[in-house]
C-alpha cells in the first residue's frame with residue numbers, strides 16, 4: 365500500500381514554483397529599489413575667504429539622510445590662486461574674478477541636475493575684518509564684487525558676508541565634533557583651536573560659570589545642551605602676530621638715525637633681508653611705522669620666547685584671563701588644533717612630542733643656519749621656511765603661557781588637518797547650521813533602516829499570501845481526498 369502525497373500534484377508544484385519565483389523577484393526589486401537611495405547625493409559649497417587665501421569646499425551627503433550626524437562629508441576642495449580677497453582692496457572688481465577657476469571646477473564636479481538646488485555661501489574672516497576697520501568702503505566693494513561674481517553661477521547663491529570671530533570659533537567646534545560623531549556619543553566633545561593668518565580662535569565646553577557674556581555660546585544639538593566658551597583674538601593669527609612682534613622689537617630703535625638693523629632671535633642665523641615698512645606695518649594691528657629696516661636672524665630660542673611673550677598684554681579684570689583682558693576658564697578635555705597649528709607643528713615634527721621635548725627640538729631648529737635650511741628644504745616656500753621658528757615658538761607660548769596648557773594637559777592637544785576626508789575648519793559647521801542639518805532634538809530612529817523594512821514587509825506579506833493559497837488548495841478539496849490510498 366502506498367500513500368500518494370498530494371504535494372506531488374503537478375498543479376501544486378507549479379503554483380509553489382511560481383510563488384517562489386515571485387518572492388525572489390519582489391525581494392530583488394526591494395533590495396535594488398533601496399540601493400539607489402544611497403547614491404542620490406545633495407551638495408553644498410562654502411567659500412572660506414581667509415586673510416591669507418580663499419578655499420572652496422564642496423560638501424556632499426545622501427539626500428535621504430540629511431539630519432543624521434556624520435553624513436555630510438567633504439567631496440572636494442580647491443585653493444584659489446593668489447592671496448585672500450582682502451588683498452584686492454585696491455582693485456575690488458578683481459576679487460570676484462579671482463574665484464573663477466575653483467568655481468568652474470565646482471560646476472564640473474556637482475552633477476548638472478543638482479546645480480540649482482546647491483547652496484553657495486561665502487564667509488570672510490579676519491583679513492576682511494581688518495580691512496573693514498581700515499577702509500570700510502573698500503571692504504564693501506570687495507564683498508559686492510564676490511557677490512556679483514558668485515551670482516553668475518547656476519547654484520543657489522545664499523550670501524557673502526564677514527562672519528564674526530564668535531561664529532568662526534563656534535562653527536570650527538561644531539565641525540570637529542560633528543566629524544568625530546561626538547554629538548551622539550556619551551563620551552563628550554573636544555575643544556577647537558584654530559590658528560589663521562590674522563586671527564586665532566579657542567572654543568571648548570568648560571563646565572564653569574562664564575564671567576563675560578561675550579565669550580559664551582549655547583547650542584542644543586541632537587537633544588543635548590552645550591554651553592561653550594569661545595574667543596577669537598584679532599591680530600593674533602600667525603602673520604599679524606609676527607608684525608606685532610616686529611613692531612615691539614623695532615620701536616625702541618626708532619630714534620636711531622642710520623639704517624635700522626633688527627636683530628631678531630626668532631629668525632635663523634644668516635637670515636639678512638632688507639624690508640620696507642609698507643610690507644610689514646600695513647595693518648590696523650600695528651602702529652604705522654615709516655622706517656625701512658634690515659631684518660637679521662640670531663636663532664636664539666630662549667630670547668625668541670621672551671620676545672614673543674611681550675606681544676601679550678597680561679592685565680585682567682576677571683578671576684582669570686588668557687591675555688588682553690579676555691576671560692578664560694581653565695582648559696578642559698581633549699582639543700583638536702588645526703589650520704596653522706597643524707601646518708607649523710607638522711613641518712617641525714612636533715606633533716607627537718611632549719611639551720619639553722617640543723621646546724628642545726625647536727631650540728635646535730631655530731639655531732640652524734638659514735643657508736642649511738634652504739638647502740634642506742628647496743621646495744618649501746621661503747616665506748614659510750623663514751617663519752617656522754617664530755610660528756612654532758608663538759604656538760608654544762600661546763598654548764602654554766596664555767591658554768594655560770601644562771606639561772600634563774599638552775598631550776590632550778591633537779594637531780589635525782582632516783577628520784576622515786573632511787578638513788577641520790569653520791566651513792562645514794557654518795553650512796550645517798545654515799541648512800538646519802543639525803536638529804536640536806535627536807530624530808526618532810526607526811527600528812529598521814528603510815530598505816530593511818521594505819524587504820521584511822514584502823517577505824511577510826508574500827508568506828501570508830502563500831499560506832493563504834496553500835490553505836485554499838487544502839481546504840477546497842472534500843475531506844479524504846488529500847491522501848489517496850492506492851491498493
Ligand SMILES: O=P(O)(O)OP(=O)(O)OP(=O)(O)OC[C@H]1O[C@@H](n2cnc3c(O)ncnc32)[C@H](O)[C@@H]1O
Pocket residue numbers: 413414415416417448489490491559560561562563564601602603703704707708711748
Ligand atoms: O583665518 P584667517 O586669519 O582669516 O586666515 P586664513 O584662513 O587665511 O589662514 P589659514 O588657516 O589658511 O593659514 C594660516 C596661516 O598659515 C599659513 N600657511 C598655509 N599653509 C602653510 C604651510 O604649509 N606652512 C606654513 N604656513 C602655512 C598661511 O599663509 C597663514 O598665514
Ligand SMILES: [Ca+2]
Pocket residue numbers: 414415489559560561703
Ligand atoms: Ca581661517
